[in-house]
Each structure stands twice: as C-alpha cells, then as structure tokens.
C-alpha cells in the first residue's frame with residue numbers, strides 16, 4: 001500500500017471514530033438507566049433521544065478516541081443554566097440506579113449528585129467498571145451497604161456517597177483503593193469499625209466519615225498517611241485514645257473528632273502541631289491537662305476542647321500562639337487565672353464558661 005494512501009486511511013479512521021455515534025449497546029444501557037429514574041421538573045432527560053448520545057445527550061460525554069460513553073454527570077444543585085432557567089434552586093429526581101449502568105464498561109465518571117430522592121442500593125456491579133475514577137452520589141436517599149469488593153476500583157480517586165442512608169460496615173476492601181484521594185462517607189448510617197489498615201490509602205488527602213455510627217478506636221495506621229490533610233470522624237461512637245502520632249502527621253490541617261467517646265489525654269504533639277489549623281475535640285471524655293505546648297507557630301482558626309473532663313490551668317504558652325481565632329474551653333474542670341495576651345483580646349467569657357474556678361479577663365477578676 002502506498003504510504004500516502006495508508007495515511008489517508010488512518011486520518012479517515014480517526015475522523016470517523018471522533019464523530020461516530022455512541023454504540024447501540026451504550027445508548028441502550030443509558031436508556032435503561034434513564035427509565036429507572038424520574039426527573040419531573042427540569043426535563044434533563046428530554047435531550048436523551050436519537051443515536052448521538054455522545055454529543056447531544058445532557059450530562060453524557062464520550063471518550064473521543066473510542067466513541068464509548070466515559071462520563072455521566074448529572075447534578076441537582078449547580079450553576080448550570082438548566083437549573084436557573086427552570087427557576088429552581090435545586091432539582092429533584094427519584095427512582096433507582098439501574099444495574100444496567102454497569103454495561104457502560106468504559107465509564108470513568110459517574111456523578112449523580114444532590115437529587116435528594118434517588119433511593120435503593122448502589123448497584124454492586126459498579127465495582128466491575130474497570131476505569132471508574134469518580135463516583136459521586138452525594139445528597140440522595142441511597143440505602144443498603146457499600147459494595148463489599150469496592151477495593152477492586154483501582155483507578156478510583158473520588159468516592160463520595162455523603163448525605164445518604166448507606167448502612168452496614170465500611171468494607172474491609174476499601175483500604176485497597178490505591179488511587180483514592182477524596183473519601184466522603186459523612187451523614188450515613190455506617191456502623192462497625194474503621195478498618196485497621198485504613199492507612200493503606202496512601203494517596204488519600206480527605207477522609208470525611210462524620211455523623212455515622214462508627215465505633216472502635218482510631219486506627220494507628222492513620223498516622224502514617226503522608227498526604228492526609230483533613231480527618232473528620234465527628235459525631236460517631238469512636239472510643240479509645242487519640243493516637244499520639246496523629247500529632248506528627250506531615251500535612252494534617254483539620255482534625256474533627258468531636259462528639260465521640262474518646263478518652264485519655266490530649267497528646268502534646270496535637271497542640272504543638274505546626275500545620276493543624278482546625279481542631280475540634282469537643283464532647284468527648286478527655287481528661288488530664290491541656291498540654292502546655294503552644295508555640296509562636298501555632299495558628300488555630302478553630303480550637304474547641306469544650307465539654308470534656310480537662311483539669312488544671314489554661315496553659316501559659318497559649319498566649320504565645322501566633323493566632324487563635326475561635327477558642328472554646330468551656331464546660332471542663334479548669335481552674336486558675338486565664339493568662340493574658342493579645343490572643344485573648346477578642347475572646348468572650350463564653351469561651352471559658354462552665355469551668356470549676358477560672359478567673360481573670362474576660363471572666364471576672366481573680367479574688
């Protein structure tokens with residue numbers, strides 16, 4: 001074959017695949033997916049007709065190289081003109097996620113977010129989508145467990161099922177999600193423990209597990225997570241102590257452990273941590289003294305230690321901290337004079353209320 005002819009063939013085939021309509025099997029899977037859902041207000045599915053699912057169907061896009069469906073992104077709350085046009089602040093969709101979606105085996109992104117009323121389970125077959133990178137199902141009414149073999153999704157970077165009614169345990173396979181960067185399981189009904197090897201999630205930067213019924217200790221393996229910036233376990237039934245090594249995590253910037261059953265002392269490393277800017281340990285059973293470990297590099301936007309069993313003085317070094325935005329030491333058993341310093345000038349008496357015998361500004365002077 002003459003080189004120029006094969007070149008022509010090549011460029012023709014590129015052209016054809018770039019404009020090819022999606023395969024009939026993909027559009028059939030999308031139609032089955034659509035028929036299990038109902039979206040009465042915006043009419044987002046009205047564009048889902050004809051064969052060209054890759055360019056004409058709202059929320060669907062394809063891999064230009066293969067012409068296969070790669071991305072389904074349907075958000076009930078967004079800046080999208082379709083919402084503004086309908087004069088609604090948010091959409092509502094009911095129905096279920098059809099397992100037919102698992103026939104879209106080149107899918108990399110599935111976003112079905114903030115539709116408020118999509119119910120039923122997450123189809124277990126979703127773990128057979130080998131290229132899936134983003135699974136975002138936040139803000140629906142999904143129930144049942146997370147798929148047991150979710151750890152198979154080796155490309156998954158975002159797993160967000162927050163604000164649903166997911167129950168059961170965190171799957172033992174979850175720590176095998178070796179690409180996972182963002183995990184949000186908040187506001188569900190998950191119970192059982194955080195898997196002991198949770199720290200295997202080496203790429204994870206946000207672990208948001210708040211407001212479930214998770215029990216057991218904070219796994220020590222978490223302390224080895226080099227990229228973890230945000231850890232939120234608030235509003236669960238976590239017990240045991242705060243692992244000392246949490247205070248030496250390299251990039252941890254927010255730590256929310258409030259509203260649990262955590263006991264023991266506050267590790268000094270947490271108070272002295274350079275990068276930690278948001279710390280809420282409120283409403284636990286913490287005892288002992290507040291470590292006198294603040295430094296001129298301490299910079300807390302939020303430092304809430306209220307409703308614990310802390311004793312002793314307000315640490316002297318607190319006034320050496322570079323910044324303390326919101327401080328709450330109320331409802332403990334602290335005693336003695338509140339150290340003075342510019343850090344306290346904006347604080348009100350409520351930050352220190354309900355202790356045993358604190359005194360000095362902003363509370364009444366010591367006797």
Ligand SMILES: *[C@@H]1O[C@H](CO)[C@@H](O)[C@H](O)[C@H]1NC(C)=O
Pocket residue numbers: 234235258259280281282283302304326
């Ligand atoms: C800390 O957590 C408690 C209990 O969950 C909550 O009431 C409080 O508002 C939180 N503090 C801040 C400053 O967000």
